[in-house]
Amino acid sequence: MSAERVWTVLDLLRWTTDHFTSRGIDTARLDAEVLLAYALECDRLRLYLDCEKPVEETERGRFRELVQRRADERIPVALLTGSREFWSLSFEVTQDVLVPRPETETLVTAALERLPDTEAELRVLDVGTGSGAVALALAAERPKARVVATDLSAAALAVAGRNAERLGLADRVAFAEGDLFEPLAGERFDLVISNPPYIGRGEADSLAPELRHEPESALYAGADGLEVLRRLVAEASDYLEAGGVLALEIDPRQAPALLQLCSDAGWRDVRTHRDLAGRERAVSALAGGEA
Ligand SMILES: C[S@@+](CC[C@H](N)C(=O)[O-])C[C@H]1O[C@@H](n2cnc3c(N)ncnc32)[C@H](O)[C@@H]1O
Structure with missing residues (x-):
């Protein structure tokens, strides 16, 4: 997820889904969506509506940290976002x-x-x-x-x-x-x-x-x-x-x-x-x- 290039919402979702999959996370795409929506302070539907929109470096930084903690420390998504639907x-x-x-x-x-x-x-x-x-x-x-x-x-x-x-x-x-x-x-x-x-x-x-x-x-x-x-x-x-x-x-x-x-x-x-x-x-x- 290099800092130089322009990253759209869709680029980030694709990159993160591949990354999570390579790290053995079964729910890779879902986790990527939930964490990106959380980092961008929007709901998951908005990701689809804005899929071609470039994501600012500040928001990318926030997302990068979440992705790292999910992949490296294997923290469940719900504990990263602090909420879960039941x-x-x-x-x-x-x-x-x-x-x-x-x-x-x-x-x-x-x-x-x-x-x-x-x-x-x-x-x-x-x-x-x-x-x-x-x-x-x-x-x-x-x-x-x-x-x-x-x-x-x-x-x-x-x-x-x-x-x-x-x-x-x-x-x-x-x-x-x-x-x-x-x-x-x-x-x-x-x-x-x-x-x-x-x-x-x-x-x-x-x-x-x-x-x-x-x-x-x-x-x-x-x-x-x-x-x-x-x-x-x-x-x-x-x-x-x-x-x-x-x-x-x-x-x-x-x-x-x-x-x-x-x-x-x-x-x-x-x-x-x-x-x-x-x-x-x-x-x-x-x-x-x-x-
Ligand atoms: C599997 S969790 C279930 C939590 C919640 N009911 C749910 O379904 O998501 C089990 C809960 O039982 C509590 N617990 C374990 N042993 C207990 C005991 N002897 N007396 C009372 N609560 C206990 C744990 O602290 C934990 O919060």
């Missing part, structure tokens, strides 16, 4: 939270399918809320719901709190710091939902380098990745009304183990939910007793 809502993200993933929309959809009444005055608990993605998507979809969102990480809760404010949902979403259900003694909910850490420690070395920029406590859960899921399946019924819903995100390879854990623990109507790639990405079940 459930068509815009979330602030920092290194203190997991960047919300598209597959987590399967978890939200599973919960909404189980609780289809849009007017219900639901009580919802999101365990391990991170950026607040799941809690806030549910609050947006169920306007009479009241949501409690917990996390071990005070830094993550600060980000989630800012997201709740910015999305205008803070009056119905409360945050509590602590280990799983520990801040909620004696409370009961209609839905307990969680996208917990579920990667096995042994897999750490074989994962994409981008994951090094996200908090370890958001990713790893013991040797087999099931440490937190096991506790959620064992403890969640104490915090649910009779017939209340449990919804958990999983690694698709964990589906047989989760189905077994749920049936051993007495959960009813246990189902798996597939993501857009057809993989079993979430499990849902009902607490014992009549609703």
Whole structure:
């Protein structure tokens, strides 16, 4: 990306896409577009409308630094721009939270399918809320719901709190710091939902380098990745009304183990939910007793 020649928007996109591809980044073109739009302070559509426009050296300098950090340090695009869309809502993200993933929309959809009444005055608990993605998507979809969102990480809760404010949902979403259900003694909910850490420690070395920029406590859960899921399946019924819903995100390879854990623990109507790639990405079940 030499400084002497004239570089148009399209030249920069082409050069950067090739550069990212040569560095093994799968989403090369998309990443180039998002970062260039961010450097130029415009949206991605504007890049196409202005594709023949020369880009000034100051803006190119800003873009060059982003490209370098993406390619060399493998920082995820969302952490370079500080935001990520989830459930068509815009979330602030920092290194203190997991960047919300598209597959987590399967978890939200599973919960909404189980609780289809849009007017219900639901009580919802999101365990391990991170950026607040799941809690806030549910609050947006169920306007009479009241949501409690917990996390071990005070830094993550600060980000989630800012997201709740910015999305205008803070009056119905409360945050509590602590280990799983520990801040909620004696409370009961209609839905307990969680996208917990579920990667096995042994897999750490074989994962994409981008994951090094996200908090370890958001990713790893013991040797087999099931440490937190096991506790959620064992403890969640104490915090649910009779017939209340449990919804958990999983690694698709964990589906047989989760189905077994749920049936051993007495959960009813246990189902798996597939993501857009057809993989079993979430499990849902009902607490014992009549609703
Ligand atoms: C995979 S991230 C999910 C974040 C967010 N819910 C999402 O779907 O994008 C898991 C979150 O659980 C939190 N966490 C991990 N162990 C926990 C525990 N024992 N109690 C409460 N939160 C925990 C982590 O800090 C992290 O924010």
